[in-house]
Amino acid sequence: MPESRFWLLRDIRAARKQGPESIRRRQQARLADIVAYARARSPYYRQLYHGVPDQITNPAQLPVTSKAELMPRFDDWVTDPDVTLAKVRAHVEDPSLIGEKFLGRYTVATTSGTSGARGIFLTEDRAMAVGTTLIAARIMPTWLGPAGLLRIVARGGRMAAVVATDGHFAAYVGATQMRNRSRLGRKQAEVFSVHSPLPELVDALNRFQPAVIIGYASVIALLAGEQESGRLRIRPVLVQPGGETLAAGEYQRIARAFNATVRDGYAATECLFMAYRCQHGWLHVNADWVLLEPVDADHQPVPPGQRSHTVLLTNLANRIQPILRYDLGDSIEARPQPCPCGDPLPAIGLQGRAGDVLTFPTHSGDEVAITPLAFGTLIDRTPGVELFPDRTNRADNVAGASAPGRRRRCRPDMARSAHRDRWPAHHARSRQSRRRTRPRTTRTGPRGQVPHCDPTTRNHSRKPPPHVLMRPLVGARRL
Numbered sequence: 001m002p003e004s005r006f007w008l009l010r011d012i013r014a015a016r017k018q019g020p021e022s023i024r025r026r027q028q029a030r031l032a033d034i035v036a037y038a039r040a041r042s043p044y045y046r047q048l049y050h051g052v053p054d055q056i057t058n059p060a061q062l063p064v065t066s067k068a069e070l071m072p073r074f075d076d077w078v079t080d081p082d083v084t085l086a087k088v089r090a091h092v093e094d095p096s097l098i099g100e101k102f103l104g105r106y107t108v109a110t111t112s113g114t115s116g117a118r119g120i121f122l123t124e125d126r127a128m129a130v131g132t133t134l135i136a137a138r139i140m141p142t143w144l145g146p147a148g149l150l151r152i153v154a155r156g157g158r159m160a161a162v163v164a165t166d167g168h169f170a171a172y173v174g175a176t177q178m179r180n181r182s183r184l185g186r187k188q189a190e191v192f193s194v195h196s197p198l199p200e201l202v203d204a205l206n207r208f209q210p211a212v213i214i215g216y217a218s219v220i221a222l223l224a225g226e227q228e229s230g231r232l233r234i235r236p237v238l239v240q241p242g243g244e245t246l247a248a249g250e251y252q253r254i255a256r257a258f259n260a261t262v263r264d265g266y267a268a269t270e271c272l273f274m275a276y277r278c279q280h281g282w283l284h285v286n287a288d289w290v291l292l293e294p295v296d297a298d299h300q301p302v303p304p305g306q307r308s309h310t311v312l313l314t315n316l317a318n319r320i321q322p323i324l325r326y327d328l329g330d331s332i333e334a335r336p337q338p339c340p341c342g343d344p345l346p347a348i349g350l351q352g353r354a355g356d357v358l359t360f361p362t363h364s365g366d367e368v369a370i371t372p373l374a375f376g377t378l379i380d381r382t383p384g385v386e387l388f389p390d391r392t393n394r395a396d397n398v399a400g401a402s403a404p405g406r407r408r409r410c411r412p413d414m415a416r417s418a419h420r421d422r423w424p425a426h427h428a429r430s431r432q433s434r435r436r437t438r439p440r441t442t443r444t445g446p447r448g449q450v451p452h453c454d455p456t457t458r459n460h461s462r463k464p465p466p467h468v469l470m471r472p473l474v475g476a477r478r479l
């Protein structure tokens with residue numbers, strides 16, 4: 001199905017204009033297509049779908065999949081026999097290949113392992129084109145309107161991505177590809193390491209003066225504090241917190257600090273364009289290219305208005321490594337009525353996973369704040385550590401698992417010794433100045449305009465020890 005960019009652009013615009021029925025029709029046709037493709041090209045799916053009817057009209061006809069089941073069957077899962085786990089692993093273990101296409105045609109990204117086993121995901125050019133066209137033709141115009149888009153152009157179109165740069169993480173891979181595309185790309189897109197010390201990051205952003213800033217939500221929240229204090233002096237048009245979802249009040253604080261539009265999306269390495277947030281706080285699913293099914297613990301449908309136990313993701317665009325009824329692990333809720341913003345795409349609320357900013361005391365008496373995804377991507381590079389299910393919020397008690405069924409303490413000094421060059425002296429400021437600039441947030445404040453985002457998640461169930469700074473985040477997704 002070699003759609004041109006122009007065809008995609010027209011189709012993406014037409015789908016929303018023609019309304020819910022046309023979106024549903026596209027979704028159904030694309031589901032049937034990708035199921036047929038997976039069945040024909042993937043030995044794993046051929047076996048899994050044995051006994052499933054030839055014509056799929058309802059996703060519930062298909063069995064559920066998960067990363068834990070699929071990753072061990074990687075070579076059978078993919079639809080291109082040239083792709084093997086051994087070859088892809090060799091690619092992702094080489095940092096010089098970040099942003100380079102695998103076999104010249106597949107973009108590779110890994111999940112950080114912050115919320116489970118590590119995954120390696122390939123995206124073909126067609127699916128990348130769907131994602132970038134959705135951003136250009138649907139998401140950015142919805143967020144900013146023509147006036148906002150013009151302001152970005154007027155400010156040089158510069159985009160700052162504040163991301164983890166020590167691995168093939170989707171956000172870094174995307175920013176690197178944008179830079180590598182052209183000389184203009186290198187001028188307009190700049191990558192800033194989330195592991196940089198905060199004062200250095202602030203200075204670099206002051207010099208770059210981005211029109212758009214994208215970064216882990218917890219880092220954006222720290223930067224908003226720097227802007228409030230006057231140390232950071234930038235004038236972005238759009239601020240896009242990603243990877244984690246903040247509590248509702250934090251979005252308003254960030255918007256006030258930067259005097260900018262703050263919007264985020266719902267994305268995963270498995271599907272980079274699932275949904276985007278509207279001005280009413282709901283996430284609108286790009287349902288012409290993605291299928292999200294809220295289900296209970298037995299994978300039965302959950303009615304609109306109720307929180308699901310998990311969500312099943314079907315990526316309708318990416319055929320190289322089909323993601324079909326894949327248990328993503330997030331809790332969502334479908335909005336029963338149309339959204340007041342008027343967008344005909346289905347609206348959901350996201351509870352997701354939670355992470356917290358941890359602070360560690362230093363020998364000099366300063367505090368070092370570590371954002372959860374920065375921490376996650378760092379731990380991800382610690383040899384032998386596969387998982388680190390944080391259950392305690394204690395900085396000295398973050399647990400990791402080095403082997404199935406075995407848990408061990410992963411102390412900060414252990415991670416530091418493994419990553420002496422990367423351990424963030426990061427975000428260090430004097431205790432006094434941090435107190436002055438620390439944003440005031442509550443652990444269980446009112447939900448504001450996003451009633452489905454509940455900060456009282458499992459990571460917030462205990463009173464924190466005094467040295468741990470708690471800042472509520474709702475929904476961490478490892479990009």
Ligand SMILES: [Zn+2]
Nearest residue numbers: 278282339341
């Ligand atoms: Zn809406």
